[in-house]
Amino acid sequence: MSPSSSTGQRRRVILLGSTGSIGVQTLDVIRANPNRFEVVGLIAGSDRAGLDAQQAEFGGEAALGADAAVTMIESVEADVVVNGITGSVGLAPTLAAIDAGRTLALANKESLIAGGDLVMARAQPGQIVPVDSEHSAIAQCLRAGDHAEVRRLVLTASGGPFRGWSRQRMADVSPADALAHPTWDMGPMVTTNSATMVNKGLEVIEAHLLFDVPLERIDVTVHPQSIVHSMVEFIDGSTIVQASPPDMRLPLSLGLDWPHRIAEVGTPLDWTTASSWEFEPLDEEAFPAVALAKRVGRAGSTFPAVFNAANEQAVTAFHLGEIGFLDIIPTIERVLEQHEPGELTLETVLAAERWARRAADEAAGVNR
Incomplete structure (x- = not known):
């Protein structure tokens, strides 16, 4: 048996995105440490059967959808919220967890990329524990x-x-x-x-x-x-x-009880x-995305949200055979050039993302 948490009591966990990869691996850690963690809430996207099976094993409240996540965070007492939701729908639960004073184990990239200073301004020092x-x-x-x-x-x-690879060599990749x-x-x-x-x-x-x-x-x-x-x-x-060794259960375990470590959660080298x-x-030269991201990060405001949304649309177009691999970054750049940023709020972030997706389709010559 693993030792109890540093407080001597089990940490109460709300897990968002419970049936996804992050959620399943988080539950692996919790399953192996039942005297250290207690599941009090589970949120899944659409997998009702998977959610029901998880609730039967771990208990706690369970619901589908990001809207239910906000309600659960506000109504269920918890020590830590693990945000493993995919996409911008994870931003509102992130803000709810911060405002509720929970420790936030953050795997939802969009919360920081789209929310940026909006998220960080509302978080207390040490409240966000990164899971990437x-x-x-x-x-x-x-x-x-x-x-x-x-x-x-x-x-x-x-x-x-x-x-x-050189950029020229990547011209025809599938x-x-x-x-x-x-x-x-x-x-x-x-x-x-x-x-x-x-x-x-x-x-x-x-x-x-x-x-x-x-x-x-x-x-x-x-x-x-x-x-x-x-x-x-x-x-x-x-x-x-x-x-x-590459294993997400190690950073997940730290997210659950930062900065305390859990014995044998991963395999050592x-x-x-x-x-x-x-x-x-x-x-x-071959991979200009990092330099572009730094320019976007310096610009701040809603530019990172637009960068992320335009990229997702361009990647989708690539996988549908509508653009080439080397068209992805230029498509993002064209969208960024058109963007007019506004005040950073949850509403403006979501509006900027919606605009960016339409603009990316136009820039890629895609008619959806």
């Missing part, structure tokens, strides 16, 4: 020093299926090529974003917001083994790395066998 492996790694490394001692953050990228990720098993949108490096660009914006480090002091290095999940370089020349780790500079 890269940001969890940075949070762990940052415990080695003070904020003022940080020189730069370094996010690692696997390089995706086209690592080492959707199947883009989905052949060498390390991670993810959905088609995230996997394609890894192939274009848009995903890493989004993570740079997230890191800037989460850790209050200027964008010019956040770098990306290509690390195909995906063992080092990110690094923090300090002013004395030291670099602290977080390394572990085997130091008795020889291995090599490679690190390569990012080819920004």
Whole structure:
């Protein structure tokens, strides 16, 4: 049996997106540590049968849909909310969890990309615990020093299926090529974003917001083994790395009870066998998405929301055979050039995303 949480009581967990990949792996951690965590609420998107099976095993309240998530967060007492919802519908539950004073274990990328300063302004220090492996790694490394001692953050990228390719070589790649990720098993949108490096660009914006480090002091290095999940370089020349085999249950476990660790939640590296780790500079000519994301992050306001929504539309068009792989980033750029930002509120964020999706279809020559 695992030890109880630091308070001596089980932490009460509301899990959003319970039947998705993040949700299922979170429940793996909870199942293995029943004296440490208690499920008090489950929210799924549309999988009623899966939700019913989870409720039968773990108990707690259960409902479908993001609207129900906000109601549950406001009405059910919980210590931590794990937001594993996909898409911008996760933003309202994120704000509800922050306003309710819950610890927010955040896996919903859109909450920070679209919500940005709106989310961070309402969160208390330490209230948001990142669950993405890269940001969890940075949070762990940052415990080695003070904020003022940080020189730069370094996010690692696997390089995706086209690592080492020139832009010309990528001209004729197919959707199947883009989905052949060498390390991670993810959905088609995230996997394609890894192939274009848009995903890493989004993570740079997230890191800037989460850790209050200027964008010019956040770098990306290509690390195909995906063992080092990110690094923090300090002013004395030291670099602290977080390394572990690719397994989302480790960052999820930290999200459930940050900063306390759970025994045997992941498999450690085997130091008795020889291995090599490679690190390569990012080819920004072949993969311009990270530099574009930094410009978007500096612009702030609703630009990141537009960047994300336009990308999703362009990726969809690519998988439908309506545009080529190398048309994805130019489509996003055309949409960004047309955007007129407004005051940052939940309503303006959602309106900007709706506009961006229409504008991306127009920019790609798609008539939906």
